[in-house]
Amino acid sequence: MKSNEGVIKIEQISKEIRRYRREKGITLKELSERTELSVSFLSQVERGISSMTITSLKKIADALDVSMKDLISVDEKPSFVKKKDNQMMLRIEKSFIRHIRLSGKFDNRKLESFLLTMEPNFFEDEEVAHEGEEFHYVLNGTALFSINGETYELNEGETIHYPSTLPHKLSNPANIELKILSVITPTIF
Numbered sequence: 166m167k168s169n170e171g172v173i174k175i176e177q178i179s180k181e182i183r184r185y186r187r188e189k190g191i192t193l194k195e196l197s198e199r200t201e202l203s204v205s206f207l208s209q210v211e212r213g214i215s216s217m218t219i220t221s222l223k224k225i226a227d228a229l230d231v232s233m234k235d236l237i238s239v240d241e242k243p244s245f246v247k248k249k250d251n252q253m254m255l256r257i258e259k260s261f262i263r264h265i266r267l268s269g270k271f272d273n274r275k276l277e278s279f280l281l282t283m284e285p286n287f288f289e290d291e292e293v294a295h296e297g298e299e300f301h302y303v304l305n306g307t308a309l310f311s312i313n314g315e316t317y318e319l320n321e322g323e324t325i326h327y328p329s330t331l332p333h334k335l336s337n338p339a340n341i342e343l344k345i346l347s348v349i350t351p352t353i354f
Contacts, residue, residue: 178222179213181236185229186211199228202291219264220293223353227295233353245269261287268352277352280304281335283343288336297350299333300326306343309336 186196193211197204202221209215210225217225226233247267265280281301292311301308303319310317313331327333329349337343 176213179211183211200224243271278348281345281347283337285340289334292332292334294332295329297329299329299349302346304344306341307339
């Protein structure tokens, strides 16, 4: 699949997060309380020395009351169709996860769909919880979903659907790349 790879530079994100946080008079401690991410992690993010997941970035954007597009630059032209040669791959620099946005782009949409690809033997440290729900279909590999303290192993052709208000994380325990078709609410891009 040909796609336009958009590697999001950590320095770009760090600068915007720090700028918005300071403009709004929010301390790192307050941002930590709003996002449920540690102060040390947020400090490392702001200094550009720690990577983060798209989910963490969404939590930070929500806590700062800005959209993700304010923190990163993504194509915002309205469209209903995503042709193979015009799909945008988003990957935060140094991250082990890539997202290819599959959703159309229009005002007031409720669903976010993307192809998630995770490198082999990658285990997420951070659990997240947010409003909405998530549906995932494993296309290739083995996925370990940890949801509210329970672990679910899914293989090719299997699905999981859960409220994303429960603490959750995803890992790839296999020696091959994991590919998942994901549909979530609310929108993140």
